[in-house]
Amino acid sequence: MNRMLRVALPLAAALVLSACGFHLRRNAALPPAMSHVHLTVSGGGDLERKLTRALESANVDVEDQAGAGVAELRVPVAAFGTESLTQGGYARITEYAVRYQVEFDVNGADGKNLVPHQRIDMQREYSYDSTDTVGNAAQVQQIQGSLVDDMVQAIMFRLEAAARHPQAAPAPASSTGQP
16 A cells, blocks of 8 residues: 555646646747857846856857857846835835846847847835844845846847747837836
8 A cells, every 4th residue: 555655646746737737947949040149248247147048058159259140139238226115204214126127139140130129127125124234235135136037037038039920020118027
């Protein structure tokens, strides 16, 4: 009986996962014109590193220099901002919003515009504790890291959409992502 339970339990778990629609995340299918990409990110940092890693996971060769046969992914704006949301007694700020704005565009290896200039805005809100300034700084760093991860995913989704609909040049758009 114990042996039958050991076999039945994993089998039941596999059936439940397959029935709920769970699928492993696959690599992004990018436009063929993006097989070799030169990435230019304003300020570099985490966004450049994580975007490079995501492109390489999608079987794209990230080149150090622009040139013939190399697509150009430009990110001229990647900026964080902080805004106070609410104030408590004695004009103490109790809630902040961390905002992240990124603008990008892509020209293919042939010089044609694959993705026109796009702007993506995201934000996260958090409560501020004036007695724990060290914890607040760590919280802001964690939020910024999360926003960078989400921004990389948003950019990759837009690049994948350009691959699916190459004949339809998307109009420049702006979106706001909030949890």
